[in-house]
Amino acid sequence: MGFITDAEFRVLHQEQEISIEATPERVWTALVDQISDWWPSSFNSPSAKRFILEPFVGGRLYEDWGDGQGLLWGNVISLRKPALLQICGELMPDAACTPDSGPATIYTTYRLEGDGAPTVVKLQDTVYGRVGDGVATSLQDGWKHILHECLKPFVEKG
Numbered sequence: 001m002g003f004i005t006d007a008e009f010r011v012l013h014q015e016q017e018i019s020i021e022a023t024p025e026r027v028w029t030a031l032v033d034q035i036s037d038w039w040p041s042s043f044n045s046p047s048a049k050r051f052i053l054e055p056f057v058g059g060r061l062y063e064d065w066g067d068g069q070g071l072l073w074g075n076v077i078s079l080r081k082p083a084l085l086q087i088c089g090e091l092m093p094d095a096a097c098t099p100d101s102g103p104a105t106i107y108t109t110y111r112l113e114g115d116g117a118p119t120v121v122k123l124q125d126t127v128y129g130r131v132g133d134g135v136a137t138s139l140q141d142g143w144k145h146i147l148h149e150c151l152k153p154f155v156e157k158g
Contacts, residue, residue, distance in 0.1 A: 010131040014140055016123045018147045022155045024112040027119045028082030030155045031110060038154035040146065045071055055079065061087050074106070085110045091127060091135075104129025123147065 020027055030038065032055045039051045048063035048071070057079055063071040074089025091104040104127050111122040123143055127135065 009129065011128040012131055012136050013126045016143050016147060018121050018152060019118045020121060020152050020155050021118050023116055024082045024114050024119045027112055027121060027155055030151060038150050040150055083112050101132040101135050102130055104131050
C-alpha cells in the first residue's frame with residue numbers, strides 16, 4: 001500500500017442558465033417532487049431503483065437500491081420554495097466523474113427566477129478537493145444535458 005503523491009487540490013466553479021416556459025412553482029415541482037421522473041438513469045449506479053430528493057433542510061438526495069441500500073449524493077443545506085435549492089455532497093473516488101478524482105466536496109445551487117412563465121433556472125456548481133483533469137468538462141456537459149435535454153422538456157411537456 002502506498003501514498004498518492006501527485007494528487008492536486010483544485011477548486012472548480014461553473015454556472016449555467018436556462019429559460020423554461022413554465023411558472024417557478026411548476027419548475028420547482030419537477031425539480032424537487034418529480035426528480036425521479038426526468039433525471040437521466042444513465043447518471044445513476046446500475047443498482048439504482050429510484051432517485052430521491054427529500055425536500056426539507058437536512059433531506060437527502062440519494063439513489064435507492066432497495067433493502068436499505070443505496071448511494072447518498074448529498075444533503076439539502078438550504079431550501080426556499082419555489083426559488084432556492086442548495087445541496088452539498090461528496091464526490092467519492094468510486095463514483096467520481098473521472099477515475100483520478102475524489103474525495104472532493106460538491107455544492108450545487110439552483111435558483112429559480114420569474115413571476116410567471118418563463119422561469120429562469122440558474123445553476124451554480126462548485127467542487128473542491130482532489131479533482132482530476134476531466135471533471136470540469138464532465139460536470140459542464142452533464143449539467144447541460146440535465147438542464148436542456150431532461151428538465152426543460154419534462155417541464156414544458158406539462
